[in-house]
Amino acid sequence: MTTTTTTETRTRSGRLMLNKVPEVTIWFWVIKILCTTVGESFADWINMKLGVGLVNTAWIFTAVFVVVLAIQLRLKRYVPFPYWLTVVVVSVTGTLYTDILTDQLNVPLWISSAVFSVLLAVVFGVWWLRERTLSIHSVTTLPRESFYWLAVLVTFALGTATGDWTLELTGWSPGASVLLPLGLIAAITGLWRYGANPVLSFWLAYILTRPLGANIGDWLASPKVAQSPGDPTGLDLGTFTTSLIFLGLILATVIYLTVTRSDATETHEATHAAHATSDPRKERVALAGFGLLAVATTGLLVWAHSQPHVGPAPEADNTSAVQMAPGQAVKKFPPAKVAALRTLASTSLKDARSGNAKGAHADAQSLRDLWDADQASLQPLDNTGWTSIDAQMDKVLKTFGIDHSNPPMSPAQQEKELNTLLTDMG
Secondary structure, eight states, X not given: OOBOOOOOOOOSXXXXXXXOSOOBSHHHHHHHHXXXXXXXXXXHIIIIIXXXXXXXXXXXHHHHHHHHHXXXXXXXXXXXXXXXXXXXXXXXXXXXXXXXXXXXXXXXXHHHHHHHHHHHHXXXXXXXXXXXXXXXXXXXXXXXXXXXXXXXXXXXXXXXXXXXXXXXXXXXXXXXXXHHHHHHHHHHHHXXXXXXXXXXXXXXXXXXXXXXXXXXXXXXXSOSSOSSTTOOOOOOOOXXXXXXXXXXXXXXXXXXHHHHOTTSHHHHHHHSOOOOOOOHHXXXXXXXXXXXXXXXXXXXXXXXXXXXXXXXXXXXXXXXXXXOOTTTTTTTSOHHHHHXXXXXXXXXXXXXXXXXXXXXXXXXXXXXXXXXXXXXXXXXXXXXXXXXXXXXXXXXXXXXXXXXSSOOOOHHHHHHHHHHXXXXXX
């Protein structure tokens, strides 16, 4: 999808600049998908492989985002390197915000999708009321660019939520899941070529590139054989190798665009004819087409959800990869609360050893409920210790199939994780 529109020079307020967003050519979509893919795989590598944890990774990238955005906002025209660096960082940051809601706060993905949809509508609404345009060809003042980057951040969070929700509903593998956003983008492109509103077409496609790029990244990085039921499978390149490949491709593309400036609005306008005037009748017909596309997609997802499948397991926060001495994680917690948790874990372990699977499962559920109830009082005392125990607690619950889609594991596996939990609690 490519669009060309004469750069708007009238502004309501703010310092007038050259357009700060690149022209929407094929290069725009190629590098956008590359940035989305590397955002997904690089975040997973830092969170899971390095054991930094979701929350800490989010703090790191939020700080980086503030810095690179400040640099981008100070520029007076579009410059490829800082612009696309900001896109890479915001792709990681928006993804992490959704992952924290899902994996740390246990917010259902359908709620996250609804909340981010409303938030995006609010951003667009305020943007339109203030500037009377949502076109990326008129990002020529600081207020408009600020609205633009806020919208981009929310679209990444929304794309993450809806993409993950699709996987949860359907149980599709990352490879198969690539086809849905790819097909929708192709359909949107067809409607845009017919005469659909270019601004609406752009933002719909922009949102869909997030699940497309993320699924490509998961497909390349995931192991060829599922480690547990419902886990994704792929080409087994690993998150680090996938990140390295796509970072290299992004760098090569940015260098090309920097040298040629073929995606700068002023350059593109000088070498391409202006886009034809819009046709209101065709826009209405295309709008109906978008509606039919939404209905068809909903029908497909409902059908896929009704088919037998095992949904993907939630991503884990691997902060526990940073080892702590026995008892160190709970050192700052009230002894009475720790004793109550240890009692339930010990009882579950005893039942698992004696073959009382029903009793062990019930004790594990009580342990989960008590741990969740104590979070508000324990986490502020020592966030690192709480996160470490929480990660091990999640492993225990997974062996019983509690809060996870997998069936209960063997008693031996349950005993192993319960023993580790008891050791961690001293």
